[in-house]
Amino acid sequence: MEILEIQNLTKIYKDGTTALRDISFNVKKGEFAIIIGSSGAGKSTILRSINRLVQPTSGSILFQNKEITTSSKGELRKIRREMGMIFQGFHLIKRVSVLKNVLHGRLGYMNSFKGAIGAFSKEDEEAAWSLLERVGLTDQAYKRAGELSGGQQQRVAIARALAQKPALILADEPIASLDPTTSETIMNYLYQICHEDGITCIVNLHQVEVAKRYATRILGVQQGTIIFDGSATELSDSEIQHIYQKKLVV
Numbered sequence: 001m002e003i004l005e006i007q008n009l010t011k012i013y014k015d016g017t018t019a020l021r022d023i024s025f026n027v028k029k030g031e032f033a034i035i036i037g038s039s040g041a042g043k044s045t046i047l048r049s050i051n052r053l054v055q056p057t058s059g060s061i062l063f064q065n066k067e068i069t070t071s072s073k074g075e076l077r078k079i080r081r082e083m084g085m086i087f088q089g090f091h092l093i094k095r096v097s098v099l100k101n102v103l104h105g106r107l108g109y110m111n112s113f114k115g116a117i118g119a120f121s122k123e124d125e126e127a128a129w130s131l132l133e134r135v136g137l138t139d140q141a142y143k144r145a146g147e148l149s150g151g152q153q154q155r156v157a158i159a160r161a162l163a164q165k166p167a168l169i170l171a172d173e174p175i176a177s178l179d180p181t182t183s184e185t186i187m188n189y190l191y192q193i194c195h196e197d198g199i200t201c202i203v204n205l206h207q208v209e210v211a212k213r214y215a216t217r218i219l220g221v222q223q224g225t226i227i228f229d230g231s232a233t234e235l236s237d238s239e240i241q242h243i244y245q246k247k248l249v250v
């Protein structure tokens with residue numbers, strides 16, 4: 001079953017930069033898709049278009065059969081709570097506790113008054129504790145998020161994304177600022193939890209070897225176009241060279 005259907009997506013930024021050129025691809029429920037490509041290829045623009053942090057110039061994005069590119073503010077709020085987002089820089093609120101950060105994953109389901117005063121339900125609190133347990137951080141729950149190591153902060157970000165009970169997780173360079181061992185831990189958590197819970201995941205990565213290890217599908221992007229779409233075993237050295245090779249500008 002398709003969870004995401006992207007058709008003829010183009011993004012031209014205000015300054016005239018064409019970041020995406022007429023790209024089309026579908027994602028099936030349960031896929032762990034990894035997008036690779038050199039810096040500036042358009043990876044972030046793809047992810048940000050999917051949750052409409054970026055407004056596409058043209059094209060269509062259907063998420064669970066709902067059109068994202070033209071949805072109203074209210075519809076977008078509902079759509080976004082089913083999409084967890086994980087960033088390179090973690091995007092936690094550093095001065096509040098780890099537990100509160102995880103609970104913030106529930107804000108999209110609360111009215112703004114309850115959200116503002118932090119009136120989380122008992123059910124939400126229990127769920128947050130069990131998510132912290134899944135990412136091995138119950139002993140850090142009352143620490144301020146900013147006191148944690150980078151790898152621990154990314155685990156909090158994963159738990160926060162899961163608190164949304166998402167159908168889809170979008171992870172934009174989740175290991176770019178972490179050392180190799182910590183990166184492996186993060187990828188293991190992300191892969192395992194998505195696999196166990198049937199959550200579809202799209203990850204942007206720079207590290208091709210890591211992509212090959214985890215991806216059920218790899219998308220290779222070059223200058224705003226998808227030039228490879230296949231499995232890790234299909235991604236040969238020459239394909240990798242092709243993806244990372246810059247076209248000559250004449």
Ligand SMILES: Nc1ncnc2c1ncn2[C@@H]1O[C@H](COP(=O)(O)OP(=O)(O)OP(=O)(O)O)[C@@H](O)[C@H]1O
Pocket residue numbers: 013014015017018019037038039040041042043044045046
């Ligand atoms: N807000 C913006 N305004 C203008 N151009 C932008 C903007 N954001 C991105 N771009 C440009 O769009 C192109 C694609 O950028 P994008 O960030 O999607 O690439 P990327 O593959 O994610 O790169 P990286 O791996 O370095 O994060 C690049 O040429 C970039 O400079």
